[in-house]
Amino acid sequence: MISVNDVELEVFEAGRQNAGKPIVLCHGFPEHAFSWRHQIPVLVKAGYHVIVPNQRGYGNSSRPTEVTDYDIEHLTGDLVALLDHYGYEDATFVGHDWGANVVWNLTLLHPERVNKVINLALPYQERGERPWIEFMEEIFGGDFYFVHFNRQPGVADAILDENASQFLHNMFRKNVPPAPPEPGMWMINLARAEEPFGEPVMADDELAVFVSAFEASGFTGSINWYRNLDRNWHLLADVNPIIQQPALMIYGEQDMIPKFERLPAFVPNVEVVSLDCGHWIQQEMPEETNQVILKWLEQ
Structure with a gap:
């Protein structure tokens, strides 16, 4: 437990003998530092001091009650x-998923503190003419989970908290057959679904780490990241x-998150790789992910 930026963060680390060559791994939603378990030993062997925080709202890290304590200034400040x-x-x-969003924005807000960027699943998000939630509501409607989290605070949190084990069991799947979207809010539907689609991403004992963490913490802290998207738009x-x-x-080729074709316009020194997997890239294809990361770092 490390005190930083007015919170306590639960931080896992390995390879302290490699001090001077730090690499920081940032998880997404609804995840945990444990999502990087396959990458840590490989990076230590490659000579890195590996630092893996549970970010605020997750695991045993602090969960401030103010929604604005989860804006991009606080998350990057940590x-x-x-x-x-x-x-x-x-x-x-x-970074992976939301962690990637934080890493992209950390690089914008504190460029002198970042020497290289590796992001999985979530590409750079262009700051358009209108705040993100407002834009998403118009395109995808009020049931889109980003919008629902903002417009109906507390509703999804309570349902996910009640069904934490089932929600995570249904969420961490791969090879999910394509299907038209159901009516209603996708995350709530997942939490209530008796039968999951596809195949499990991880073994039961691994999933149990995520389940026990969220049963202890609840989901509100992590969902509060979504509730700052429009605030972040203004801050940036x-x-x-x-x-x-x-x-x-x-990228994961089967991920629902679309690729960003104009990525090089905003990140001119970017190399793009796609793996044949879904959203949980580093857990679905750990060896391939490790090879791609190590090869790139060696360059």
């Missing part, structure tokens, strides 16, 4: 403070949107 704690000027940052108004650092973007 990572900056973590570098300060270890005495590092900068580090390589790796005057920030230079171009990322100059070398970057690696890894």
